[in-house]
Amino acid sequence: MQISVRDRMMGLAGSILRPFIYLVLTLPAVIVVVTSFTAGTTLNFPPEGFSLRWYRAALSSDVFMPALWMSLKLACLTMVLAVAIGMCASFVLDRCEFRGKALFRTLTLSPLIIPMVVIGLGLLQFMAWIGWTQSLSRLVAGHILITIPYVVRTVSASLVLLDRNLEQAAMNLRARPAKVLLRITIPLLAPAMVASAVFAFVTSFGNITLSIFLGVANRTTLPVAIFTYLEQSYDPALAAISTIVIALTVGILMLVGRLVGMEKVA
């Protein structure tokens, strides 16, 4: 009897707490989205009236649009390269024995622990020292560094669970190593690869700390552009561009969800 009362109390507490948590999680986004449709000229909540004027302003802005393209290019390059490099690192960690393996594992995961400001400062000094000045490649290098841990962790977890007998069975059926990789290993790791690609993309796309250090003056990323813009003016174009970013991110996540959902394996 007592247990059932306690259960009911817990259930009740849960049903009160849950909407609150949802609210806290979504409120910032909701406020930004709602504000973006304002007809007024200041970034205030609640908005005054309804218009799309700030979307027109954002989409024709010569600050936001180049920065958005820069961010998209950067996130795509980072995603592809981080997954490729991270996959290789995961394979080595899973299948090879060598001296200093533990150190190597710690190093691949260390960008998660080291404060990003420190990484940014270190990279900035290093790049200045060797004379590396090209903005996009500097950003790509930095972003790969901070997204690799996500890839290594996700893919390693999947590799541990991968049945090595499957690869041996394929080899027994006359498949050469390259064929085993393409037909067996990679398809079975696909969910982990897609998941880590999404992580890498989103992390890169939303990163601001590292981009502030590594971006070169007027060739910078969207988060940095928004941040800089905010220091000068406080108009609803910020909300509009932010809403576009939110829509993009949600769109990608939904697309990936469907893709991974479809090829879900055992």
Place this chain on the structure above:
Amino acid sequence: MTEKKAECVVELKGLRKVYGASIAVDNVTLEAKRGEFLCLLGPSGCGKTTTLRMVAGFIEPTSGSIRIEGSEVSNLPPYRRDTGMVFQNYALFPHMTIAQNVAFGLENVGMDRGQRTKRVAEMLDMVELGHLAARYPRELSGGQQQRVALARALALRPAVLLLDEPFSNLDAQLRVRLRQEMRRVLERMNITTLFVTHDQEEALMLSDRIAVLNKGCIEQVGTPEDIYERPASSFVAQFIGSCNVYTGDVRDGVFRSAGGLALPASGVAPGSHTLMIRPEHLEPVSGEYEGPSFPAIVESVDYFGSISRMTVRVGSDAVLVDVRSTGGRSSRAVAKAGEAIKVGIRPGGLRLL
């Protein structure tokens, strides 16, 4: 077709595998003839699976040679060896349908689509799973998965089929049925088979010959009858079935164990010997029995239905004796614990080494 019926398909010579300080496989020499079903039998950790994996090419031998169809393969990668393997967990590709699983090997050797489809259908019909071709492995039962694994391994018509404990993941009744079915399929294909198991019943039932392994070494190679009736060592005698094994001395035609058991052993050279006798070669007899026998005290009786197994004591030696149920009389009713009985030895049951 050549007429060399007794030709060796698999030849292992002095095969060794050492991991650091431990020897997994030590000097294994074995031959499997064409169409033969050869079993590697032994307890876990005896090196039987390591041996099989060396034949498949997944483990590199420390030394020794492996020949398949007469050519040395120990330096070849797995995909260049003419073997087909069924894994203990079947290792079916979860992202491919049953048909795609069976076709995978055929694709790799470049068989054209038409022939491939035909061969896949033929293989799946052979294991009676044609109707499940479009399913995925996870939709199949364990027994069905095992048959798919067999079809996949045989699709390439390999020179030798390697079976790694293929029945161990199945429940007891299914195991017996699938054993019979596998024997039927393999007999029809007349394929040379290396079979690894720790289950003596499986080995006795399926094999043409059995190699018993212990601690990386071969203890005995022979037909199931040889292994069971004429074990070459006390390890073989005790591993296959149940066996009473004693060490002792033979003097004046009588074997005396250290524990106090004395049995007739005429025609055996005096000296120290190992005596083996299976429980089914012993029986409780009446006082008037005139054949070779010995007195004993019943310690316990375990009832198994068709037989009861008594543990009797002679001096400090324990002896297992089987009692068969006969018409109208349960095997359990023969003797009770604590009773003194006379145990008779059936002719030909004693074996001295």
